[in-house]
Amino acid sequence: MSLNIDQIIKKSQEACVLAGVKLTTKRKNVLIVLLSSIRPLSAYEIFERYKDQFNESLPVMSIYRMLDFLIREKFVHKLETANQYIACAHITCDHQHETPQFLICDNCHVVKEVGIKRNIMAKLEQSIQSTGFTLSHQQLELHGICEHCQNKPK
Amino acid sequence: MSLNIDQIIKKSQEACVLAGVKLTTKRKNVLIVLLSSIRPLSAYEIFERYKDQFNESLPVMSIYRMLDFLIREKFVHKLETANQYIACAHITCDHQHETPQFLICDNCHVVKEVGIKRNIMAKLEQSIQSTGFTLSHQQLELHGICEHCQNKPK
């Protein structure tokens, strides 16, 4: 477990104490699996990697429940357009989590989580409100090609 | 088949002729199923409704292929966050199809398709381009509560 992951886990532990919930060993390990991956993973891929990384086979059902927990506590996001899960890129940031915006490369499948600029989001919200609709679960998922893949010969 | 649906089908036929592709009876019927629904439908729901509406049981796999066709020709959109399909709200419009933005009610599941305002989309694109990422498949799916559901006692 890299130093960086170590720090993120520590931060998560603290956040859980504050929230009055428990980051059990298995929940923590699922989070470590996600933090160790450069790509988002499906629940079944997490299942496989958990086995490899921790020499222990967790039921897929339990993976889903632990993901539910981690998502509820905002340590993990679900990419709805890909049916995959990814660790939040801002666990160690102290500022409030902004509306996340995911740039998903359809070629190499890397995902970059960027906070959507406040003024753009405000405009978007405003334009939506005028239709009478109220947003929730705010999250944008945008598909395209990452810088790396663009500069690469096919 | 309502008058309005009739008109949309006619327009679709014309568009197919122009594009040099064929809107076969079954493809047309799948489109009619979607046009007849106030909600987006899953492929399996389309399968059920097709049976009911046309007294004919189409293989689910064929449904998927007809959806592929209808999506390719821009008569239908897939809601990636819901794994559901919905007829485009602008088939009869003559203007170019803008980046579609779907407002999805998590309570009653109605979906409103609105064109995202050009200047907002431009800002968004610009902010994304600065990260080196190039967008494709542009489509926004936003979840929330529709006007109707907000004004309704739970």
Next chain:
DNA sequence: ATATGTTATGTTACAACATAACATTTATAG
């Protein structure tokens, strides 16, 4: 009219993603 190619549709099997229902274990408050 026959052969050939092309597109559309059907069939079977299975992969991938997810939840329901209920049992058991573990933590912890009284």
Next chain:
DNA sequence: CTATAAATGTTATGTTGTAACATAACATAT
């Protein structure tokens, strides 16, 4: 030490989607 709730395990099943291959329908060339 129990009573209770929370976490995890187990089994079964539901939902969404694709791969691989076969056949049908239609168009075009011989």
